[in-house]
Amino acid sequence: MADKLFGKAMKRVEDPRFITGTGNYTDDMTLPGMVHAAMVRSPYAHARIKKIDVSKARSYPGVLAVITGQEMKDAGINGIPTGWLHPGIKTPPHYAITFDKARHVGDIVAAVIAETRQIAEDAAELVEVDYEPLPAVALGSDALKPGAPAVHDDVPDNVCFTWSIGDKAAVDAAFASAHKTVKLNLRNNRLVPNAMEPRASLAQYLKASDEYTLWTTSQNPHIHRLLIAAFIMGIPEHKLRVIAPDVGGGFGSKIYQYPEEIIVLYAAKKLNRPVKWTARRSESFVTDSHGRDHETVAEMAVDQSGKITAVRVDTIANMGAYLTTFAPAVPTYLYGCLLAGTYTTPHIYCHVTAPFTHTTPVDAYRGAGRPEATYLLERLVDVMAHELGMDPVEFRRKNLIPPDAFPYQTPVALQYDSGNYEANLDKALELVNYKALRQQQEEWRKQGRYMGIGVITFIEACGLAPSALVGSLGAQAGQWESALVRVMPTGKVEVFTGTHSHGQGHETAFAQVVADELQIPVEDVVLVHGDTGRMPYGWGSYGSRSAPTGLSAIVLATRKIIDKAKKIAAHLLEASPDDIVHEDGKFMVKGVPDKAKTFFDIALMAHLAHNYPADLEPGLEATHFYDPKNFVFPFGTHIAVVEVDPDTGKVKLLRYLSVDDCGPVINPLIADGQVHGGVAQGLGQALLEEAVYDKEGQILSGNFLEYTLPRADDMVQIEHDHTVTPCPHNPLGIKGIGEAGTIASTAAVANAVMDALRPFGIVHLDMPYTPEKVWRAIQATKPLSQAAD
Amino acid sequence: MPDKVQIKVTVNGVEHHNEVEPRLLLVHYLRETLGLTGTHVGCDTSQCGACTVHLDGQAVKSCTMFAVQADGCNLTTIEGLGSAGNLHPVQEGFWEMHGLQCGFCTPGMIMAAVDLLNKNPQPSEAEIRHALEGNLCRCTGYHNIVRAVQYAADKMAGKIGAAADD
Ligand code: FES
Ligand code: FES
Numbered sequence: 006m007a008d009k010l011f012g013k014a015m016k017r018v019e020d021p022r023f024i025t026g027t028g029n030y031t032d033d034m035t036l037p038g039m040v041h042a043a044m045v046r047s048p049y050a051h052a053r054i055k056k057i058d059v060s061k062a063r064s065y066p067g068v069l070a071v072i073t074g075q076e077m078k079d080a081g082i083n084g085i086p087t088g089w090l091h092p093g094i095k096t097p098p099h100y101a102i103t104f105d106k107a108r109h110v111g112d113i114v115a116a117v118i119a120e121t122r123q124i125a126e127d128a129a130e131l132v133e134v135d136y137e138p139l140p141a142v143a144l145g146s147d148a149l150k151p152g153a154p155a156v157h158d159d160v161p162d163n164v165c166f167t168w169s170i171g172d173k174a175a176v177d178a179a180f181a182s183a184h185k186t187v188k189l190n191l192r193n194n195r196l197v198p199n200a201m202e203p204r205a206s207l208a209q210y211l212k213a214s215d216e217y218t219l220w221t222t223s224q225n226p227h228i229h230r231l232l233i234a235a236f237i238m239g240i241p242e243h244k245l246r247v248i249a250p251d252v253g254g255g256f257g258s259k260i261y262q263y264p265e266e267i268i269v270l271y272a273a274k275k276l277n278r279p280v281k282w283t284a285r286r287s288e289s290f291v292t293d294s295h296g297r298d299h300e301t302v303a304e305m306a307v308d309q310s311g312k313i314t315a316v317r318v319d320t321i322a323n324m325g326a327y328l329t330t331f332a333p334a335v336p337t338y339l340y341g342c343l344l345a346g347t348y349t350t351p352h353i354y355c356h357v358t359a360p361f362t363h364t365t366p367v368d369a370y371r372g373a374g375r376p377e378a379t380y381l382l383e384r385l386v387d388v389m390a391h392e393l394g395m396d397p398v399e400f401r402r403k404n405l406i407p408p409d410a411f412p413y414q415t416p417v418a419l420q421y422d423s424g425n426y427e428a429n430l431d432k433a434l435e436l437v438n439y440k441a442l443r444q445q446q447e448e449w450r451k452q453g454r455y456m457g458i459g460v461i462t463f464i465e466a467c468g469l470a471p472s473a474l475v476g477s478l479g480a481q482a483g484q485w486e487s488a489l490v491r492v493m494p495t496g497k498v499e500v501f502t503g504t505h506s507h508g509q510g511h512e513t514a515f516a517q518v519v520a521d522e523l524q525i526p527v528e529d530v531v532l533v534h535g536d537t538g539r540m541p542y543g544w545g546s547y548g549s550r551s552a553p554t555g556l557s558a559i560v561l562a563t564r565k566i567i568d569k570a571k572k573i574a575a576h577l578l579e580a581s582p583d584d585i586v587h588e589d590g591k592f593m594v595k596g597v598p599d600k601a602k603t604f605f606d607i608a609l610m611a612h613l614a615h616n617y618p619a620d621l622e623p624g625l626e627a628t629h630f631y632d633p634k635n636f637v638f639p640f641g642t643h644i645a646v647v648e649v650d651p652d653t654g655k656v657k658l659l660r661y662l663s664v665d666d667c668g669p670v671i672n673p674l675i676a677d678g679q680v681h682g683g684v685a686q687g688l689g690q691a692l693l694e695e696a697v698y699d700k701e702g703q704i705l706s707g708n709f710l711e712y713t714l715p716r717a718d719d720m721v722q723i724e725h726d727h728t729v730t731p732c733p734h735n736p737l738g739i740k741g742i743g744e745a746g747t748i749a750s751t752a753a754v755a756n757a758v759m760d761a762l763r764p765f766g767i768v769h770l771d772m773p774y775t776p777e778k779v780w781r782a783i784q785a786t787k788p789l790s791q792a793a794d
Numbered sequence: 795m796p797d798k799v800q801i802k803v804t805v806n807g808v809e810h811h812n813e814v815e816p817r818l819l820l821v822h823y824l825r826e827t828l829g830l831t832g833t834h835v836g837c838d839t840s841q842c843g844a845c846t847v848h849l850d851g852q853a854v855k856s857c858t859m860f861a862v863q864a865d866g867c868n869l870t871t872i873e874g875l876g877s878a879g880n881l882h883p884v885q886e887g888f889w890e891m892h893g894l895q896c897g898f899c900t901p902g903m904i905m906a907a908v909d910l911l912n913k914n915p916q917p918s919e920a921e922i923r924h925a926l927e928g929n930l931c932r933c934t935g936y937h938n939i940v941r942a943v944q945y946a947a948d949k950m951a952g953k954i955g956a957a958a959d960d
Contacts, residue, residue, distance in 0.1 A: 016889055023897030024885040024904065026832015026872030033831035123815070201836045201844060201932045202898040253834075253898025254932050286837035508896030508933045674892045678938055682895060685935030709841035709930070717936040718923040746935075 010517035010527055011737075014674040017513040018527075019506075028251040031205035031220050032283045039207070040069055042269055042282035043125035045115040045132045046291070047107030050141035050363035050702020051154060054106060054114060054134060062117055062131040067124035069276055071132060072116045074104030077271055085262050086236045087328035088228070090479045091337065094166040097157035097361075099327035101237075101264035101271075107136070108156055108326035109363050110703060111291030116268045118280055141363035141702035145323035146300050148360040156326055156361035163360040165324050166333060170341040170417050171354035179315035179352045183306035187389045192771040193377050195298035195323070195696040196689075197712055198370050200507075202253020203284040204293060206266045208273035216244045217273065221266050223249040223535075224259045224505050225545020228330065228482065230537045232262045238270065249535035252507035256686070257369035258293045259507070260547050261329040265292075290707040295696055296370020298323040299336065299377055305385040311393055313404050315352040316344055318381065322359045322367075329368035331547070333359070338418075338478050339374030339466070339548075345415035346382045347426045347462045347640060348404040353416045363702040369547055371686055372747040375465045383461040383752035387759065388768060397756070398439065398460050402427060405462065419466055421638045422733050425666070429728045430462055433642035433664040436726060442646065450764060455649040456659070457761025459753040464640040467549035467741040470633035484550070485632035487541040488558035490519070490566055492625040494612040496605035498523065498530045503543015504555035505535045508682075509743060510675040515556055517671060518737070522563040524590040525604050541628055549639070549741025552671065557735045558631035564736075565627035570607045573625075576618040577602055577610065637732045637740040641665035643684075643749035645757040651765075654780025656692055656758055662724040663749065667742040668731045676742045681723050683746020689715045690747075691754035691772050801865040805830065806874025814861045821845040823861035824871060832872040832901045836930065843929030846902035846909075847871045853909030855928070872901035875908065883949040884908050884942070893942030895933035903929045907943045916947055 022028050059071035077100070084098035102113045115132050119125035140154040147153060148163040155161045180186055206221040217240055223229055226247035234242035252259060269280040284292070299320050306315040322336030341355035390400035405426045406413050413421040439460070446456045469475050472483040489501040500519055506512060512532045520527035533539055546555070567587055574592035575582040584595045593601035610617060611625035646660040663680055670676045693713040697705040706712040731738025751772070758774045759767065765786045770778060798813040805828060812827055824830045824847070833856060836844030845857040848870040876882035884907045887893065894900040903926065910917060910925040917925065922943045923936070931939060948954050 017892065019897070020889045020894060021878045023894055023900050024872075024881070024888050025875075025877055026830070026901045028832075028897050030831075030834075030898065032835075033825075035826075035829075123817075199932055200896070200898075201842065201930060202834070202896065203836065252896065254896040256932070286839065286842075510895070678892050678895060678934060681935035681937040682933045683935075686932070708839045709837055710839055714930050714932065715935070716930065717926040717939065718920075720923075720936045722919070722940065723935065723937050 009521050011521050011671055012669070013517065013672065015513055015517055015672055016674065017510050018516065019510065019512045030202055030251045030253055031207055031222050034207055034220060036207070036209060036279040039279040039281055040118055040120055040276065041122040041125045042272060042280050043117050043122065043129040044113045044265065045117065045129045045134065047110060047112045047114055049107055049136055049138050050110050050143065051139040052107045052136035053139060054104065055137055056135040057115060058133040059115060061133065062128040065124065065128040065131055067120040068117060068128045069120070070118045070272060072102065072118070072268065072272060074100050074102035074114070077102055078104060081239065082267065082271060083237050085264065086232060087333060088330040088481045089334040090481060091166045091168055091333055094333060095160045096328060097159055101267040109365050111288065111365060112326065113264055116272065118272045118276060143362055143364050143698035143700065143702045145298065145321040145360045145362060148362045149321065149358065156363055160361060165328065165359045165361050167358050168337045169356040172352060172416070173354045176315045176317050176352045176354035180304065180306045180317060183314060184309045185392055186304060186306045187385060187392055188302065188304045189384055189388060189769055191301045191303055191381055191384065193297045193299035193301065193380060194690060194694070194772050196296040196370055196694050197290055197696050198256040198258035198293060198296055199714060200254030200256055200258055203286055203289050204259065204263065204265070205281070205283040206269045207279060207281040208269035209279040210273040210277060212277055217270055218246045218248065219266060219270055220248045220250055222252050222259050223247070224255040224507060224547055226505065226535055226537050227503060227543045228545055229262055229266060233267065233270065237267055246538040249505055255507045256371040257296060257373055257547060260331060261294045261368050287708055290712065291365055291704060294329045294368030295325065295365050296367060297377060298367055301381055303381045303385055305389050307389060307393065311395060311400060311403050313348055313350045316350050316382070316385070318344060318355040320357045322357055323362050323364065324359050325362060325364045325366035327366045329366045331369045332367050333479065335369055335374040340378050342417045342419050343375050343378035343466060344382060344417055346379065347406055347464050349406050351416060355417070364698055371683065372744045373548065375744065375748045376687065376751050379461070379463045379748050380752045380755060383756060384769065387756045398434065401462055402430065419636065421464065422635055423730050424464065424638060424640055425728065425730045426462055426640060429640065429664055429666055430642045432726065432728055433644055433662060436664065436724065437644045437662045455651060455761045455764065457647045457649065457757040457759065459645040459755065459757030459760055460642065461749060461752045461756060462642050463749045463752070464638050465744060465748050466636040466638055467744065468553035468633055468637045469548055469550065470554065470636060472632050482544055484544060485630055486554040486558045487543055487628065487630050488562040489541050489628045490559065490562040490626060492566060492608045492611070494609050496525065496529060496608040498525065499533055500530060500559055501533045501540035502555050502559060503540055503545070504551040505546045509546070509551060509679065510672065511551060514672045514675050515559060518556060519559060519563055522560060523566065523604060524587065549743040552739050553637045553732065553735055553741055554631065554633055556739065557633065557737065558629050560736045561631055562627045562629035565629065566625060569625060572618055572621055573607050573610055574602045577616065634734045639665065639667045639740040639742065639745055641745060641749060643753040645750065645753040647754065647757040647761055649758065649761040649779060651783050654776035654778065654783065656774050656779060658688065658721050660724065661721055664726045664728060665742065665745050666728045666730050667745065668738045668740040669729055670727060671739065677725050679742045680725055680746040683744060684723055684750040685715045685720055687747040687750030688754050690751045691758070691774060693719070693773050695773050799862050801862055803864050803867060803869060805869045806871060816860060816862055818861045819857055820859040820861045820864050821856040824856060830871050830873050834898055834901060836898065841930065843906055844899055844902040846905040846929065848905060848909065853906050872904060875904065882908065884911065884946040886949065887942035887945035891938045891941040891945050893934065893938045899929060899931040903931060903939060907946065910943065911947055911950060915950060
């Protein structure tokens with residue numbers, strides 16, 4: 006066999022279709038007789054729907070149906086449930102089409118189905134909705150004020166849930182006896198994920214067999230099938246197939262069970278025609294699940310020696326108008342439990358209040374809770390270091406969890422299985438030449454130039470597991486993963502995974518590992534994903550779970566294949582299975598290399614079963630359901646270097662360096678690419694992006710003109726390296742890398758900008774650091790450096 | 795419904811005659827009338843560049859034009875740029891350098907990069923970043939897109955030999 010492919014920067018097998026324009030995204034599909042849906046959406050954040058007159062729209066030429074919420078409710082279609090429950094959580098119904106009130110701009114009040122998309126959109130304008138506009142509330146803290154307008158009548162105080170973790174009394178005591186404390190009021194800006202492919206759904210109903218198929222832009226098609234079958238539409242689960250074909254990015258925004266998916270399924274049966282809906286970007290901005298949106302008071306206490314003794318956090322986490330699939334998990338278990346970070350903080354307390362508001366629902370967005378935790382912790386650390394007059398790196402070093410402390414039990418539930426933080430930090434400092442950078446900063450300051458250096462360390466917890474644990478925390482889902490490895494008579498191999506690749510390159514990386522395990526050419530392996538009709542089951546891709554959970558399942562399935570192949574080889578070679586070794590792509594008798602069978606020989610005989618062990622089933626395929634023992638805990642150090650122009654407030658990124666530890670790297674091309682993209686997204690939050698709402702609940706940044714995504718010239722080439730600390734509890738020692746960049750870079754860039762602004766006496770600003778915000782902040786101070794000059 | 799208009803357009807070397815509504819956007823003509831779904835739609839404000847094609851040799855955002863405005867023109871879409879086994883150097887660069895992840899921005903990004911190299915065969919990193927400002931990518935952080943374009947520039951200048959396996 007050729008060299009091992011694990012670790013090799015193999016170029017991707019999925020790329021030829023994408024670079025030649027032959028990918029197959031949902032909106033690319035056309036079915037015979039297909040018709041189109043357009044949604045009528047509320048222009049108000051909060052309004053009573055007094056009357057809907059569909060007659061003009063219904064009689065418009067080419068219109069086939071106008072569907073209202075009342076019609077769907079009368080047809081027995083239920084609301085969309087959330088996938089995570091906390092004790093006492095309020096879960097008001099969320100109907101695909103609302104019929105009583107609109108609760109956010111973009112809430113669907115009717116759907117028009119027509120022969121063409123243009124006709125559907127024209128006719129949608131003709132639906133006459135008599136709204137009674139009502140007062141709205143967009144900011145979480147405003148929603149909690151007495152007398153605030155209620156989003157749901159049965160939740161008059163707007164409190165969806167409260168949650169806390171940690172020993173409050175111990176934390177309060179630590180603060181009472183602290184040497185020094187710092188306190189920050191932080192706003193974690195609301196973001197719009199903006200996967201470049203707008204959401205789309207296409208539904209088909211086959212009358213003869215009473216079967217539905219839904220093609221949709223999803224990260225987790227099995228979750229949709231389960232929710233639609235068991236809760237929303239009552240379609241028998243085996244009569245519904247959900248397919249997520251090529252999906253153009255997700256970042257969390259394609260987890261949620263969206264209303265439009267229900268509407269096209271309903272319409273497809275009603276009309277007995279395939280029905281397609283594709284979002285316009287302006288719809289995406291108000292209906293794709295948003296991310297972040299916290300208002301937080303964060304405090305840190307240290308003792309005389311500069312050791313962190315306590316962290317206390319109180320957060321208001323805006324849920325938006327309805328609960329999405331994972332929203333309740335994000336500002337709780339994926340946030341509060343991460344507040345130890347890489348540090349030995351003995352006492353941590355976090356309290357979260359999650360209100361409903363008249364805004365777009367919030368869900369997981371790349372990193373989901375962990376970027377929020379990292380941001381607040383790393384801001385506190387920098388501010389505290391400054392208070393103590395310590396270099397921020399040395400303050401971190403003093404507080405890092407030492408390598409001999411693993412497994413390390415944090416005071417906020419998680420037990421980190423492995424880590425080597427200081428070595429990782431040192432590698433990053435050396436690569437960036439930290440000392441020289443600080444010297445340069447000094448020199449620049451003398452010249453009136455404002456360089457900032459942001460160094461952060463982080464951990465993340467990904468691949469949520471085991472299922473029993475996440476179930477006890479409120480998940481209404483399992484978090485194991487399935488794999489089916491099917492060997493064909495010619496020795497070609499199909500691998501079915503319940504995770505979904507929408508940019509992460511699983512078709513390549515997973516095939517590399519399977520080729521290694523089976524010792525066959527990688528060209529002989531194909532990965533199949535994203536189709537409930539083909540794989541045993543799946544919980545999808547999010548939370549960086551695909552490699553640690555999904556690929557681990559695949560590896561364990563391939564090992565079952567090997568075991569069976571050895572039995573077949575033993576029979577053919579008239580040896581004991583214990584004497585068969587699998588080497589160089591062959592199954593051979595130990596010490597007798599010319600007594601050998603190829604993988605092909607075995608595959609063929611497994612299917613012919615002519616000369617075959619009597620007690621063995623024919624065929625060569627294996628299924629494995631893998632439930633990990635614990636989360637995995639990737640970590641790293643990220644360093645951002647920026648320059649702030651005091652005359653314009655513009656922040657320019659000069660350098661960005663990351664040293665990540667995701668365990669052994671399967672394909673460095675792909676892993677590095679994940680970091681690059683993640684870093685850009687996190688930088689977007691720090692410098693550019695914010696979903697801004699006015700008091701009436703109107704989004705003011707609802708398109709790419711006002712909502713600024715990072716563009717090519719906002720970024721620099723990223724310097725990137727790894728340390729390797731394997732996960733001790735999965736077969737390959739692998740961790741996740743999909744979210745690391747985003748988790749780390751917001752904090753790194755934020756600390757860099759604040760470091761640059763230190764000579765002005767500015768301690769903290771809320772993101773995003775737009776030129777206007779930075780310029781105004783500088784104007785409001787007397788520059789100390791100028792005074793010194 | 796408005797009267798339809800007859801247009802003649804050459805796309806990827808093939809002449810098409812169609813009756814189209816005057817308001818039909820060029821991108822929808824390509825995707826829906828001709829079935830060339832490699833050209834994507836990522837926004838409705840002409841900001842993302844996912845729809846970039848070449849019109850008479852110039853990169854244009856096909857969502858900013860009506861199909862009728864392309865009457866008599868020569869268009870190249872991603873499908874006409876090169877094919878598996880016969881890739882354009884820019885396509886090859888994107889593959890070699892991992893210049894794509896989800897692939898959604900990729901056709902537009904490639905068409906914009908080809909246009910850049912047609913005009914400036916040896917661009918600096920800054921020039922590449924500037925030229926691709928009109929094309930959004932949410933996946934790659936642009937790092938490997940820059941490298942892909944640099945690869946293509948070198949390839950077109952004869953500095954790189956044949957790629958390993960295409
Ligand atoms: S679709 Fe043309 S610029 Fe976005
Ligand atoms: S590769 Fe996904 S948007 Fe560029």
